[in-house]
Amino acid sequence: MENKVEKLRKSLGLNQEDFARSIHVSRQTVSAIETGKYNPSLELAFVISDFFGRPIEEIFIHERNGEHEKK
8 A cells, every 4th residue: 555644744844753753653653654564554544644634545545456346
């Protein structure tokens, strides 16, 4: 899953440590989310969405592979 967390964080002039503190996670968690090594829980995705004031689907981009699409 791709995401725009790093771009949005930088646009606000925040470093990873300050952003992590704001959303109550570790800096390592923020780094892992930004590099795509970790997909946040739905709850954390909502926290990030609320922080940036944007819809989840604008921040986290899920590429559908067609396996689970309705026919």
